[in-house]
Amino acid sequence: MVNVAILGFGTVGSGVAEVLTKNGGLIDHRVDDLVRLKYILDVREFPDSPYKDCFVKDFSVIENDPEVNIVVETIGGAKIALEFTTRALKAGKSVVTSNKELVATHGYELLQLAREHGCSYLFEASVGGGIPILRPLTSCLAANELTQITGILNGTTNYILTRMIKAGLTFDAALKEAQANGYAEQDPTADVDGHDACRKICILSALAFGEHVYPEQVPTQGIRDVSLEDVAYADSKGYKIKLLGRGIRQPEGKVCAFVAPHLVPNDNPLAGVEDVFNAIAVTGNAIGDVMFYGRGAGKLPTASAVVADVIDIAKDLKKDRHNSWGPGAPDLVVSSDILASRWYVRADGTADQAKQACGEIELLSRSGAPAGEVAFLTQPMTEPQVMECLKGMPVHSRFRVLE
Ligand code: HSE
DSSP, rough: EEEEEEEOOOOHHHHHHHHHHTTTHHHHHTTOOOOOEEEEOOOSOOOOTGGGGGGGSSSHHHTOOOTEEEEEEOOOOHHHHHHHHHHHHHHEEEEEOOOOHHHHHHHHHHHHHHHTTTOOOOOOOGGTTTSSSSHIIIITTTTEEEEEEEHHHHHHHHHHHHHHHHOOOOOHHHHHHHTTTTTSOOOOHHTTTTTHHHHHHHHHHHHHHHHHOOGGGGOOOOHHHHHHHHHHHHHHTTTTEEEEEEEOOOOGGGEEEEEEEEEETTTTTGGGGGGTEEEEEETTTTEEEEEEEESSSSSSHHHHHHHHHHHHHHOTTTOOOOOOBBBOTTTSOOOGGOOOOEEEEEESSOHHHHHHHSSSEEEEETTTTOOOOOEEEEEEHHHHHHHHHHHSSSSEEEEEEEO
């Protein structure tokens, strides 16, 4: 018998309970053992829940029960979740989580702790929700040197941008709609300012490139500065504006990682990823390009990834999964300043002024553009170079173009 405890009965935690129950027969068959939900930790009361007999309020009940093999942490955040994860691993219990904040900030130490105590720390659901991405990255693509990761990693911002592009909603109106549909939180900061995507590119980069990349090392820009004017200019030349998290391997083991809105050409599959869907494009030196696509959030898609990790552990409780990475370093992440690309610019000025400033440019147009507004694409250059070129122009928007 394998006993599971869930910490936190919110959206994901309740989804995990539902999947474990609904698919109990096939899970037992696949594990070749009985997998049972023994405890749910939550401070709230759930008197009508079908799992009402499982609820406990004191974590030490779980920690001290030798029958509990696997703890599912779906509390979120990096405070109490860190404490309970640490205590569970020290008690020799494997931990499965969807908590990207905790993995991105403390993944290295928690993976070390798991190895020291002969258990596992798995987090497939922390990136891309239900999309299988972390295990494929480390097992199916293990023969490759991975060189680049480019992802639409946040469903809420992708929904907002899609509604701006397809329905002409302003950012504020699209955000309200996302909140009404339950995609965006009442405080949407983590999504719209790019922090959620940042945590996910940290985890992907650590797995792909072998060293911990910390969120504070990753320059992060969200989508608050994307306007309907930018959407229209981008559309006029066959581009969609997308929030991308990017990780690019550099010489000598360094990593260039950042999160920012980009113009993505319509013939790139990432341009067709709409609504709350996520997609992650990975480049390896044997496979070339491969893309993973699917539901990046939501109760059951995320629970699907969590329970897959539970099954993996339950099949072999003692297996050493070797899924660790190095501790990282203050100088591991190099600035995206080194990366040359074309740039989209919207500024006050004329076409002649734009040419004088940036040399050869491609002018963009949109209906209803006021006199004195100019938008264009530059030749490839680094960010310091484009900033130097634009020194004399009042710039409203400036985004990279994905090549
Ligand atoms: N808020 C996240 C998103 C949930 O919108 O993608 C999944 O991490």
